Amino acid sequence: MTFETIFAGFGGQGILFAGKSIAYAGMIENKNVSHLPSYGPEMRGGTCNCHVIVSDEPVASPIIVEPTALVAMNAPSFDKFEGQLVPGGKAIIDSTLISRDAERTDIDVYKVPATDMANKMGLPKLANMILVGKLVKETGMFTFEELKGAVTKLVPASKPELLENNLKTLEAGYNYEG
Amino acid sequence: MGNKVLMKGNEALAEAAIRAGCKHFFGYPITPQTEVSAYMAKKMPKIGGVFLQAESEVAAINMVYGAGGAGARVMTSSSSPGISLKQEGISYIAGADVPCVIINIVRGGPGLGGIQPAQSDYYQAVKGGGHGDYHLVVLAPSSIQEMVDLTADAFDIGDKYRCPVMIMGDGMLGQMMEPVEFKDTDTASLPEKDWATTGTDMKRKKNIINSLFIEPKDLEDLVLARQKKYDEIEANEVRYETEDIEDADIILVAYGTTARIAKTAMSKAKAKGLKVGIIRPITLWPFPYEAFEKALADGKKKTFLAVEMSMGQMVDDVKIAVNGRADVDFFGRTGGIVPTPNEILNKIEEIAGGDK
Amino acid sequence: MEKVFTRPHALTDVPLHYCPGCPHGIVHRLVAEVIDELGIEGSTIGVAPVGCSVFAYNYFECDMQEAAHGRAPAVATGIKRVHPDKVVFTYQGDGDLAAIGTAETVHAAARGENITTIFINNAIYGMTGGQMAPTTLLGQVTQTTPYGRDQGRNGNPIRVSEMLATLDGPSYIERVTVDTIPHIKAAKKAIKKAFENQIAGKGFSLIEVVSTCPTNWGMSPTEAFDWMRDNMLPHYPLGVYKDIDAKEEK
Numbered sequence: 006m007t008f009e010t011i012f013a014g015f016g017g018q019g020i021l022f023a024g025k026s027i028a029y030a031g032m033i034e035n036k037n038v039s040h041l042p043s044y045g046p047e048m049r050g051g052t053c054n055c056h057v058i059v060s061d062e063p064v065a066s067p068i069i070v071e072p073t074a075l076v077a078m079n080a081p082s083f084d085k086f087e088g089q090l091v092p093g094g095k096a097i098i099d100s101t102l103i104s105r106d107a108e109r110t111d112i113d114v115y116k117v118p119a120t121d122m123a124n125k126m127g128l129p130k131l132a133n134m135i136l137v138g139k140l141v142k143e144t145g146m147f148t149f150e151e152l153k154g155a156v157t158k159l160v161p162a163s164k165p166e167l168l169e170n171n172l173k174t175l176e177a178g179y180n181y182e183g
Numbered sequence: 184m185g186n187k188v189l190m191k192g193n194e195a196l197a198e199a200a201i202r203a204g205c206k207h208f209f210g211y212p213i214t215p216q217t218e219v220s221a222y223m224a225k226k227m228p229k230i231g232g233v234f235l236q237a238e239s240e241v242a243a244i245n246m247v248y249g250a251g252g253a254g255a256r257v258m259t260s261s262s263s264p265g266i267s268l269k270q271e272g273i274s275y276i277a278g279a280d281v282p283c284v285i286i287n288i289v290r291g292g293p294g295l296g297g298i299q300p301a302q303s304d305y306y307q308a309v310k311g312g313g314h315g316d317y318h319l320v321v322l323a324p325s326s327i328q329e330m331v332d333l334t335a336d337a338f339d340i341g342d343k344y345r346c347p348v349m350i351m352g353d354g355m356l357g358q359m360m361e362p363v364e365f366k367d368t369d370t371a372s373l374p375e376k377d378w379a380t381t382g383t384d385m386k387r388k389k390n391i392i393n394s395l396f397i398e399p400k401d402l403e404d405l406v407l408a409r410q411k412k413y414d415e416i417e418a419n420e421v422r423y424e425t426e427d428i429e430d431a432d433i434i435l436v437a438y439g440t441t442a443r444i445a446k447t448a449m450s451k452a453k454a455k456g457l458k459v460g461i462i463r464p465i466t467l468w469p470f471p472y473e474a475f476e477k478a479l480a481d482g483k484k485k486t487f488l489a490v491e492m493s494m495g496q497m498v499d500d501v502k503i504a505v506n507g508r509a510d511v512d513f514f515g516r517t518g519g520i521v522p523t524p525n526e527i528l529n530k531i532e533e534i535a536g537g538d539k
Numbered sequence: 540m541e542k543v544f545t546r547p548h549a550l551t552d553v554p555l556h557y558c559p560g561c562p563h564g565i566v567h568r569l570v571a572e573v574i575d576e577l578g579i580e581g582s583t584i585g586v587a588p589v590g591c592s593v594f595a596y597n598y599f600e601c602d603m604q605e606a607a608h609g610r611a612p613a614v615a616t617g618i619k620r621v622h623p624d625k626v627v628f629t630y631q632g633d634g635d636l637a638a639i640g641t642a643e644t645v646h647a648a649a650r651g652e653n654i655t656t657i658f659i660n661n662a663i664y665g666m667t668g669g670q671m672a673p674t675t676l677l678g679q680v681t682q683t684t685p686y687g688r689d690q691g692r693n694g695n696p697i698r699v700s701e702m703l704a705t706l707d708g709p710s711y712i713e714r715v716t717v718d719t720i721p722h723i724k725a726a727k728k729a730i731k732k733a734f735e736n737q738i739a740g741k742g743f744s745l746i747e748v749v750s751t752c753p754t755n756w757g758m759s760p761t762e763a764f765d766w767m768r769d770n771m772l773p774h775y776p777l778g779v780y781k782d783i784d785a786k787e788e789k
Binding site for chain 3: 207209233235237238239241242243245246247248249250251252253254255257271272275279380381382383384385386389390391392393394395
Binding site for chain 2: 028
């Protein structure tokens with residue numbers, strides 16, 4: 006299996022960390038993985054994205070042309086990448102920030118009010134992890150335990166509270182049924 | 184997962200250098216290699232090493248010359264416009280037989296160009312960007328693991344042959360994260376640096392690190408001796424990877440980032456029933472002519488397609504390698520545009536269609 | 540018979556290539572005497588420049604590196620950072636230090652790089668045949684200022700010691716000359732202090748030696764010293780421009 010996910014949103018939403026958590030989980034599960042961020046002036050307050058591949062095969066091109074999944078955290082990102090998804094691809098979108106419906110009918114769209122949920126949980130910076138939870142649930146890339154294990158290793162041991170919050174939001178996303 | 188860690192190319196490369204015993208780094212800020220410097224700035228003080236942000240690229244490479252001449256494993260890192268500035272120093276370093284490692288995280292050019300991935304510094308790296316009869320050993324990794332492995336090798340090659348070694352990556356390799364494993368390095372077999380300026384301690388004759396030889400005969404003798412060293416490097420240090428070159432009608436030739444995209448294009452072409460293989464040079468100098476000999480051994484008609492992020496710089500070496508024995512074609516994007524697998528596939532199909 | 544005058548050990552036994560009457564020989568000797576007196580030949584690494592003193596690597600008995608034009612302070616920085624316990628010096632002329640190598644000079648000084656720089660200012664490019672240097676005086680005729688250096692056309696000469704003394708990095712900067720026995724003695728004292736400062740870890744020291752170029756000035760050696768005293772010393776006054784020890788004494 007090969008999972009090719011594009012994470013996209015504004016700078017500061019934790020797009021790169023969301024992608025890193027998936028790449029990290031893949032690495033722990035002995036998959037081949039790559040994590041390719043956009044860089045340069047693009048990153049200065051504008052849009053931000055990263056391409057994450059998790060595969061049983063060696064990763065050839067790390068650039069994703071036809072993503073099997075999209076995590077979109079703002080409207081411009083959904084506009085930009087919706088058309089690129091493979092038929093049957095999964096779009097996990099933050100419906101707090103993206104109001105429109107999908108234009109395509111051959112993809113599965115999962116609307117998660119991640120920003121609202123995170124705000125209500127008092128963890129406004131962790132909307133990204135809610136979407137990661139939902140992504141893993143809907144793609145079946147990893148079990149929840151595998152994901153949890155990866156994030157536990159990824160968050161510095163010196164910040165137990167941050168880890169706890171990350172796991173809470175992951176779980177909220179994983180269990181969210183919209 | 185073994186001892187794998189998920190790391191950004193630029194940081195993995197810096198860590199690999201430190202593990203290879205590099206304790207001196209001199210650099211100047213430029214995108215997209217900044218993480219190399221930042222990593223060194225953070226780590227060097229903790230291991231008793233030196234990170235120095237120089238006043239210019241020119242100063243940085245000359246500090247490298249000084250430190251390398253003084254016997255240290257030393258590295259500098261920059262990107263295309265900065266590497267242009269370093270060419271003076273690189274020529275002196277080659278002319279004084281000083282080992283060092285130079286990182287070029289290539290960006291689009293010419294001039295200030297852009298900051299996105301490119302391979303348009305091939306001529307500069309391989310054909311000698313500075314003045315005089317010299318070569319750089321040029322290593323072109325195409326994964327983060329290879330960045331790590333080749334960084335360690337670069338220091339060994341430099342010390343073994345007393346020559347500057349360049350690692351040529353690009354912004355994509357620099358920024359990308361992949362799992363890497365660091366291997367233990369063993370430098371025991373490398374020659375002692377009895378030529379370095381370490382102070383005579385009044386126990387030996389003085390050492391001179393120098394590239395000035397005012398008598399033409401002296402200079403010619405030295406250049407000829409260095410040429411022998413280059414011959415040795417060509418005999419011993421050629422690295423490349425091939426995939427399915429036996430029986431292929433079309434053989435892609437690509438290095439670094441481009442090779443990975445070319446491999447995706449190759450899979451797509453194979454799925455369509457086309458016979459496609461790939462040669463991936465890992466050393467750009469010395470160029471892996473041997474791989475082409477293998478590919479040409481069956482005497483069948485075939486096409487070599489060079490794929491580059493430039494307007495066709497490596498394709499010249501492909502032509503030299505093929506030497507008229509097969510067709511050579513080229514596909515490239517430039518200015519910081521990374522070619523897509525489908526673009527390359529289209530070119531492959533165009534070549535295959537033309538055969539029919 | 541007792542030998543009362545001999546070649547310093549730190550000076551190699553080869554004929555210098557300098558022109559008759561060139562003060563480079565005197566300054567080389569002073570540096571070598573200082574190295575001998577401090578007993579540091581075995582722990583000293585010198586950096587030669589590009590210019591007339593390009594062959595300095597042949598003249599000093601210690602380990603030497605030859606730098607590209609203007610880059611000696613950067614090369615010395617590289618060496619010193621590898622061997623902080625060794626003594627590292629550069630020997631540079633005015634074109635090397637104050638034109639093509641200005642950035643390297645200023646920044647090595649600003650960093651307080653713990654090296655010693657011997658700077659020969661003779662107001663001209665000697666090796667290439669007498670072109671205008673950054674220190675060429677206004678009105679001075681050279682190959683590239685055939686009608687005299689003109690402020691509007693060619694800009695103004697740089698006072699290196701004064702300029703570097705404005706920086707916080709240097710520990711010691713003095714301008715000396717070598718035209719008379721007392722001046723030569725004073726020059727040696729200054730050079731010695733510049734090396735001692737480095738050994739004591741005090742940071743960057745520079746000794747500017749106002750010098751002559753009889754060949755390219757088109758004068759006899761004595762005429763050249765006369766011209767230097769009449770024209771250069773008024774513009775480049777001798778003296779200590781920076782000395783962190785002096786401050787401490789106050």
